[in-house]
Amino acid sequence: MKKILIVDDEKSFLLSLRDGLGKHSDQFEVLTAENGREAVDVLRSVSVDLLVTDLKLPEMNGFELLAWTSRHQPQLPVIVMSAFGTPEIEARLANMDTLQFLEKPLDIQMLENGIFNGLNTGGKSFIRGVTLATFLQLMKVEKKNCTLKISNSSGTGYLYVRRGELIDAEFGDLVGLDAALEVVSWNDAEIEMDGICRRQDDIINLSMEHLLIEAFKRKDEATQLDNSSSIGVNERIDGFLDSLSEAKKPVENTANVAHQQLGKVLTRLAQVREYSIFDEQGALVGKNTGQCSLAQIDPAGFNDLLTPLTKDLNSGQCHFVTFNGSNRNRYLLFSSQQCCILAMLKPGTQAQQIIREVERNI
Numbered sequence: 001m002k003k004i005l006i007v008d009d010e011k012s013f014l015l016s017l018r019d020g021l022g023k024h025s026d027q028f029e030v031l032t033a034e035n036g037r038e039a040v041d042v043l044r045s046v047s048v049d050l051l052v053t054d055l056k057l058p059e060m061n062g063f064e065l066l067a068w069t070s071r072h073q074p075q076l077p078v079i080v081m082s083a084f085g086t087p088e089i090e091a092r093l094a095n096m097d098t099l100q101f102l103e104k105p106l107d108i109q110m111l112e113n114g115i116f117n118g119l120n121t122g123g124k125s126f127i128r129g130v131t132l133a134t135f136l137q138l139m140k141v142e143k144k145n146c147t148l149k150i151s152n153s154s155g156t157g158y159l160y161v162r163r164g165e166l167i168d169a170e171f172g173d174l175v176g177l178d179a180a181l182e183v184v185s186w187n188d189a190e191i192e193m194d195g196i197c198r199r200q201d202d203i204i205n206l207s208m209e210h211l212l213i214e215a216f217k218r219k220d221e222a223t224q225l226d227n228s229s230s231i232g233v234n235e236r237i238d239g240f241l242d243s244l245s246e247a248k249k250p251v252e253n254t255a256n257v258a259h260q261q262l263g264k265v266l267t268r269l270a271q272v273r274e275y276s277i278f279d280e281q282g283a284l285v286g287k288n289t290g291q292c293s294l295a296q297i298d299p300a301g302f303n304d305l306l307t308p309l310t311k312d313l314n315s316g317q318c319h320f321v322t323f324n325g326s327n328r329n330r331y332l333l334f335s336s337q338q339c340c341i342l343a344m345l346k347p348g349t350q351a352q353q354i355i356r357e358v359e360r361n362i
Contacts, residue, residue, distance in 0.1 A: 002028040002119055003046060007039040007053040007065065008081070020108045021115075028119065036060025040068055043076075050118045052079040052111070054104075055142055063144060066135060067193040074188070077118040080138065081106060132189040133212055140164040140208040147199075149192040150183050157183035160199040166211055167202040176203040177211075177347040178330065184215040206348070214348045258337040258362075259285040265361045266341070271349040273329075278340040285339065299333075299340045322351045337362060 033039040037060040055062035143164040157171035169180035263286040266275045276294040277286035320334035
């Protein structure tokens with residue numbers, strides 16, 4: 001028989017739920033726990049099919065319990081009970097399909113529907129497990145302070161949350177917004193929670209909502225790019241070098257017009273801090289007004305770097321290259337109109353977005 005674990009610190013509330021759900025005793029058994037630690041003990045000793053938990057719990061709170069299930073039972077369906085407080089928050093959470101949310105005071109009919117939905121693996125509006133994005137939105141709703149250790153096949157990153165907002169992040173050599181956008185978009189993330197925010201300064205300066213939107217835009221664009229071609233990264237690198245060196249033919253009089261148009265488009269893009277444009281011979285033919293740290297760079301140096309890599313990988317077509325500098329700035333290198341373009345981007349900017357805007361306006 002299916003087993004449901006309900007966790008809440010009000011004993012009378014648990015008893016009323018057990019009684020109210022008793023009419024379904026032929027379909028599932030109700031287990032209860034009064035805090036997160038008791039719930040973990042139950043989850044370790046009994047095979048549970050659905051977890052229903054409040055967020056405000058003694059000893060081990062609901063967030064810590066969700067973090068535990070993320071690490072140890074990632075496929076366990078979860079229903080969260082909480083008094084979210086405002087219609088705006090409730091509406092936003094209602095659009096999330098990675099968890100089911102029930103607002104207190106609880107409607108028993110809604111709980112019954114949620115339980116059967118959660119137990120039904122074919123339910124269209126329910127996805128098993130706790131995703132990192134969902135967890136972060138819960139942190140936002142409850143205005144929590146914490147440090148999250150996030151692990152998956154890509155490695156381990158750290159997210160620093162103060163009053164529900166992500167203020168800093170670390171992953172490898174990445175810090176701040178770049179690290180946050182990388183980590184937040186991970187699939188199958190394991191979450192460990194420290195109840196103290198180990199950072200003081202707000203390095204990211206972006207609301208949780210906007211950060212999640214940017215992270216999933218990056219993830220979607222990367223997926224679209226992967227799906228647009230079956231060739232690998234090694235193939236794209238080779239093609240990128242080909243595109244930079246193609247057209248070994250006489251330059252027409254329209255070249256200057258193309259260079260000017262490229263400059264106008266790049267100047268209009270607020271996400272581009274600086275840019276330089278080089279012709280196929282590597283000569284500088286355009287740059288942003290004012291100071292431009294990119295104008296002195298020789299694009300041939302990239303060929304010297306990528307050519308041996310291409311030979312070693314042995315295939316491909318490359319559309320663009322992005323990299324981070326020691327100054328934490330992000331750079332984009334791509335080709336358009338028989339030119340090589342090097343751009344310094346604002347944090348969080350997607351390379352594909354810049355390339356699309358250029359191609360759309362040329």
